Amino acid sequence: MKGWKPAPHILLLMPAFIVLAAVVVVPLLLSLYSSFTPFRLTRPDTIYTFIGFRNYQRLFADREFWVAFGRTVLLLTVALNLEMVLGLFLALLVEKATRGQRLLRTIMMFPMMFSPILVGFQFKFMFNDNIGLVNNALQSLGLTDQAIPWLIDGKLAFTSILIAEIWSSTSVFAIFILAGLMAMPKEPLEAAKVDGCTPLQSFRYVTWPFIMPFAFIAMTIRSLDIARAYDIVKIMTDGGPAKRTEILWTLISRTAYSDARMGLANAMAYVAILLSILFTVMFFRQLAKARQQIGAEW
Amino acid sequence: MNENQANDLKRFLLKFGHLFGLFIAMAIICLPGFWIVLSSLRPTVEIMAKPPVWIPQSLSFDAYIAMFSGVGQGGIPVLDYFRNSIVISVTSTVIALTIGMAGGYAFARYQFRGKTAIFLGFMLTRTVPGIALSLPLFFVFAKLGIIDTHFGLIIAYVALNVPFTVWLIDGFFRQVPRDLAEAAQIDGCTRWQAFWQVEFPLARSGIASAGIFAFLISWNEFALASQLTRSTNSKTLPVGLLDYTSEFTIDWRGMCALAVVMIIPALTLTFIVQKHLVSGLTSGAVKG
Numbered sequence: 001m002k003g004w005k006p007a008p009h010i011l012l013l014m015p016a017f018i019v020l021a022a023v024v025v026v027p028l029l030l031s032l033y034s035s036f037t038p039f040r041l042t043r044p045d046t047i048y049t050f051i052g053f054r055n056y057q058r059l060f061a062d063r064e065f066w067v068a069f070g071r072t073v074l075l076l077t078v079a080l081n082l083e084m085v086l087g088l089f090l091a092l093l094v095e096k097a098t099r100g101q102r103l104l105r106t107i108m109m110f111p112m113m114f115s116p117i118l119v120g121f122q123f124k125f126m127f128n129d130n131i132g133l134v135n136n137a138l139q140s141l142g143l144t145d146q147a148i149p150w151l152i153d154g155k156l157a158f159t160s161i162l163i164a165e166i167w168s169s170t171s172v173f174a175i176f177i178l179a180g181l182m183a184m185p186k187e188p189l190e191a192a193k194v195d196g197c198t199p200l201q202s203f204r205y206v207t208w209p210f211i212m213p214f215a216f217i218a219m220t221i222r223s224l225d226i227a228r229a230y231d232i233v234k235i236m237t238d239g240g241p242a243k244r245t246e247i248l249w250t251l252i253s254r255t256a257y258s259d260a261r262m263g264l265a266n267a268m269a270y271v272a273i274l275l276s277i278l279f280t281v282m283f284f285r286q287l288a289k290a291r292q293q294i295g296a297e298w
Numbered sequence: 299m300n301e302n303q304a305n306d307l308k309r310f311l312l313k314f315g316h317l318f319g320l321f322i323a324m325a326i327i328c329l330p331g332f333w334i335v336l337s338s339l340r341p342t343v344e345i346m347a348k349p350p351v352w353i354p355q356s357l358s359f360d361a362y363i364a365m366f367s368g369v370g371q372g373g374i375p376v377l378d379y380f381r382n383s384i385v386i387s388v389t390s391t392v393i394a395l396t397i398g399m400a401g402g403y404a405f406a407r408y409q410f411r412g413k414t415a416i417f418l419g420f421m422l423t424r425t426v427p428g429i430a431l432s433l434p435l436f437f438v439f440a441k442l443g444i445i446d447t448h449f450g451l452i453i454a455y456v457a458l459n460v461p462f463t464v465w466l467i468d469g470f471f472r473q474v475p476r477d478l479a480e481a482a483q484i485d486g487c488t489r490w491q492a493f494w495q496v497e498f499p500l501a502r503s504g505i506a507s508a509g510i511f512a513f514l515i516s517w518n519e520f521a522l523a524s525q526l527t528r529s530t531n532s533k534t535l536p537v538g539l540l541d542y543t544s545e546f547t548i549d550w551r552g553m554c555a556l557a558v559v560m561i562i563p564a565l566t567l568t569f570i571v572q573k574h575l576v577s578g579l580t581s582g583a584v585k586g
Binding site: 007008009012013014015016019020022023024025026027028030031034089090093094096097104106107108109110111112113114115116117118121122123125126130131133136139140167171223224225226227228230231234235249252253256257262265266269270272273276277279280284 | 316323329337346349398401427430436460517520565
């Protein structure tokens with residue numbers, strides 16, 4: 001075997017492969033297996049009992065699971081779309097600013113530095129029905145004399161979580177869209193103006209196609225990390241009140257660690273993983289498409 | 299004349315609207331952080347006051363002093379959490395960066411079959427939600443006896459960070475012209491020397507920002523840490539924050555103070571890297 005040398009790129013990629021295999025892939029295979037068993041943490045030997053698809057059957061018949069699933073998809077869809085729109089507006093506002101742009105950009109990055117758990121906490125604090133900033137402000141301004149139960153009423157709690165989520169992630173979109181706006185050559189815009197486009201038209205047909213790939217990079221990055229909404233929900237409501245803000249991930253952690261039903265939780269986890277992958281692949285493909293379109297024009 | 303005036307008015311309104319919008323947006327971004335800092339400096343009586351006290355009457359660092367003076371005073375062992383967070387974040391960042399440099403260089407400089415597929419595969423490992431990954435990791439780590447140790451969290455975070463560091467560093471190496479290293483090799487450098495003396499220095503600031511990015515992810519991570527840690531042996535700050543909520547009465551002031559302690563390192567580091575971060579992520583992905 002002397003003199004045999006693997007190609008350098010294989011050697012270079014090897015450590016990454018090993019780590020990801022050991023910490024992600026192999027454990028996931030294990031959890032795939034255990035999703036076919038009635039595994040409970042309290043009774044370790046149950047991992048050797050094979051029950052086929054019974055966990056999945058139970059899951060798909062479980063109304064609570066589907067409600068949580070639907071709520072997760074709803075949360076993500078609404079949050080991602082609003083973040084995209086608000087991020088676009090924010091980026092346009094900052095790009096138009098003539099002075100202090102550096103300062104504005106720095107402030108814009110502010111929410112990115114907050115860990116999701118901190119975002120959850122600070123909004124839990126602000127939305128507190130008794131001492132929170134929001135209720136205090138509303139009461140002092142005389143808009144209401146009651147304490148609005150932001151985190152106690154089911155619908156309001158969902159809205160509050162949505163606001164927290166949007167606050168924390170809009171800046172990701174804004175930053176990448178701004179990067180796109182700043183990298184954009186000015187000539188096409190001037191040409192469009194000469195040709196008599198209205199500002200709206202030149203935005204639609206010149207600016208937007210150019211910044212779209214940047215928006216999709218932001219989307220892809222966000223979708224890699226969508227499950228961080230778990231941290232926010234966990235600390236703000238922990239799925240309550242009475243499971244009305246329960247999302248897939250809080251349901252998984254409750255089933256696994258509080259009820260100790262690992263097998264069932266792993267089955268749920270697989271559904272959650274597939275959901276994440278679906279979101280990522282969707283955006284990645286759009287990114288590739290947008291890139292091609294731009295590549296043809298460049 | 300009249301038309302001119304109308305134009306002037308329109309321009310004035312547009313400008314005013316723009317400034318107003320900008321102001322509102324920035325206020326919304328800044329307000330929550332500002333409120334936490336302010337609350338951490340106010341006495342609990344003022345935070346709980348009804349009707350609310352808007353103008354702070356007395357500000358003090360009592361909450362911080364209490365927090366750093368031990369378990370008995372502050373309620374939770376913040377110092378231990380802080381130490382754990384630092385050790386775990388720094389170690390996992392260094393390892394993830396080393397692995398990421400090797401991987402990123404391979405993606406940027408070599409052509410091989412299945413490159414896109416491998417890249418996508420790396421990224422897909424990142425999409426696995428932390429809480430879903432924590433189930434099997436909890437089981438495996440329990441078998442290996444590395445639950446509630448620094449080592450366990452460190453390898454988990456390395457795996458979490460490798461995809462991102464590979465992506466970022468790939469982008470930075472692409473920005474370094476290929477010819478430079480080739481020229482160095484013609485002049486008699488080995489590939490290894492060419493890398494360290496030509497390509498690495500040029501990509502260095504970018505790699506540093508990838509490191510800071512990895513550090514922040516480890517520093518802020520909660521879903522895995524909340525399940526893989528049990529005690530002061532390995533609990534990190536984000537998990538420690540939850541200590542305040544498990545009680546019936548929440549110590550808002552203490553929690554705000556801990557929040558500020560968590561934000562400050564993140565804030566400082568993000569300011570340093572903000573420029574490189576965006577350029578790294580976009581150059582890798584746009585020019586493909």
